[in-house]
Amino acid sequence: MRFVQDIPHPQFRIGLYAWNGKYILKIEAGPYEQTYKVSEMDVADSADVLQMLDTDFLNRVTQRFADMDTDWQATGERNEVF
Template sequence: MRFVQDIPHPQFRIGLYAWNGKYIVKIEAGPYEQTYKISEMDISDPESVPTMLDAPFLTKVAQRFQQMDSDWQETGERNDVF
């Protein structure tokens, strides 16, 4: 996997990578990660990827991270791990 660029954001660590004919957007928050794969055929320029990461999209990403954390906490409690 080839690193293309970091995409600055105050809340998340966002990286853009290229691998196997796809651009991969990795968004990290704490111990959690969301990954989005985009075919290189669908986007002519990797510089257009950051424009896709608009406020409505990142709001949903934040909500998904909250849900991931809730799910993780619940399974830990349910299985007496936490």
């Protein structure tokens, strides 16, 4: 996997990679990670991937991280691990 660039963001660590004909966007928040894969054939270049990181998308990413944390905490409590 080839590192393309870090994408500055105040809340998340966002990295863009290229691998096997795809751009891979990794968004990290604490112990959680969301990964999105985009075929290089579907976009003109990596700038198109960056353009997709609009406010609506990042708001949904934020909500998804919150849901991931809720699910993780619930399974820990349900199984008496936490």
